[in-house]
Amino acid sequence: MSYGDPSQYITSLCVDEQCYDHSYTREIIKRSKLPVTILKDHETPEVTGRYPENLTRGKQTLFLCRNRGRFFKACPGTKGYNCCGYQVLNTGMNCPMDCVYCILQAYLNNPWISFFVNIEDLFTELDEVLLAEPHRLFRIGTGEFTDSLALDRLTGLNRHLIRYIREKDNAVLELKTKCAIIDNLREIDHGKKTIVAWSLNSPAVMSREEIRTATLDERLAAAARCAELGYPLAFHFDPVIWHDGWQAGYRHTIEKIFQAVPHDRIVWISLGALRFLPHLKSIASSRFPHSRFFYEEFVEGLDNKSRYFRGQRVEMYKFIVGELNRFVSEKTCVYFCMESDAIWDEIFGFKPVEKGGLPAMLDRSLGYID
Numbered sequence: 349m350s351y352g353d354p355s356q357y358i359t360s361l362c363v364d365e366q367c368y369d370h371s372y373t374r375e376i377i378k379r380s381k382l383p384v385t386i387l388k389d390h391e392t393p394e395v396t397g398r399y400p401e402n403l404t405r406g407k408q409t410l411f412l413c414r415n416r417g418r419f420f421k422a423c424p425g426t427k428g429y430n431c432c433g434y435q436v437l438n439t440g441m442n443c444p445m446d447c448v449y450c451i452l453q454a455y456l457n458n459p460w461i462s463f464f465v466n467i468e469d470l471f472t473e474l475d476e477v478l479l480a481e482p483h484r485l486f487r488i489g490t491g492e493f494t495d496s497l498a499l500d501r502l503t504g505l506n507r508h509l510i511r512y513i514r515e516k517d518n519a520v521l522e523l524k525t526k527c528a529i530i531d532n533l534r535e536i537d538h539g540k541k542t543i544v545a546w547s548l549n550s551p552a553v554m555s556r557e558e559i560r561t562a563t564l565d566e567r568l569a570a571a572a573r574c575a576e577l578g579y580p581l582a583f584h585f586d587p588v589i590w591h592d593g594w595q596a597g598y599r600h601t602i603e604k605i606f607q608a609v610p611h612d613r614i615v616w617i618s619l620g621a622l623r624f625l626p627h628l629k630s631i632a633s634s635r636f637p638h639s640r641f642f643y644e645e646f647v648e649g650l651d652n653k654s655r656y657f658r659g660q661r662v663e664m665y666k667f668i669v670g671e672l673n674r675f676v677s678e679k680t681c682v683y684f685c686m687e688s689d690a691i692w693d694e695i696f697g698f699k700p701v702e703k704g705g706l707p708a709m710l711d712r713s714l715g716y717i718d
Contacts (some may be wrong), residue, residue, distance in 0.1 A: 406459020433707035490526025550597025586620035620685035
């Protein structure tokens with residue numbers, strides 16, 4: 349089924365009183381046409397029930413507030429696994445969609461959705477970071493703690509980000525999403541510096557485990573439209589989940605990608621098998637009792653997350669990489685998210701260090717290095 353625009357599930361707006369007179373806050377309030385509750389300093393939205401049971405209700409509330417910490421942080425990675433060198437731009441926390449496997453359920457302790465309105469501080473911080481290392485390429489993404497596009501009809505943030513990145517020689521922006529709302533990406537001079545990326549899965553996983561997200565056809569139609577608008581594209585199969593019919597499911601999704609978009613417009617495709625903090629299983633199982641994939645056999649990885657056994661991961665990776673290789677451009681970087689050299693060598697026949705490291709491989713796919 350189609351859920352449409354995920355921002356329509358926001359039914360109330362809470363605003364920190366210190367942000368109420370901010371021009372950006374007023375812009376969002378006017379655009380949303382939602383009832384507004386003003387909260388005193390350090391007061392938080394009231395959502396009945398205890399976390400995580402109140403998470404479903406909490407996703408209906410958007411809290412406009414200040415980010416009192418840093419906006420920009422490097423992906424921490426884990427020793428022993430290859431990290432892509434991704435830089436996280438934290439624009440808010442949580443999103444109106446509700447994926448069963450979402451790691452944020454175990455990371456967060458608040459049920460509502462937060463959005464940070466002090467974007468002048470965000471851009472000041474970015475200026476400082478980018479100017480400090482002018483010869484380094486920063487691959488920056490906003491899809492780590494929230495969905496990059498799910499609330500853009502309300503916030504309008506991406507127009508500001510795209511225009512900012514367009515003028516920077518040493519940065520590219522990746523907008524990662526599971527929705528199909530791209531109206532705000534039209535009629536912007538992006539200079540091919542913004543990559544629009546979709547998280548994909550097999551149809552069975554998308555329909556059963558990704559609630560209030562766009563369908564496969566909707567996501568790929570949006571990707572095709574972005575390709576027409578000149579945006580580079582990316583796709584992420586993360587998490588890859590073992591389930592009945594997984595081979596046919598992933599094959600179907602891969603074939604649909606290359607029917608929908610030109611293969612030479614895809615800069616990278618990532619693969620990452622399901623991995624999760626152990627206590628996510630109890631949280632997600634209580635919220636989604638009909639989901640069964642948490643009851644497979646897992647082993648604890650170097651990052652203290654539960655992972656499929658190596659042989660099972662290798663089987664899935666070999667199959668999916670084989671299917672991708674039927675269509676993918678030689679310029680597209682197909683890579684693993686947080687896997688060891690041993691897995692890389694077994695699937696691809698090389699370790700990232702032999703290609704200059706995973707960050708260099710991704711920079712090369714963008715044409716920034718030879």
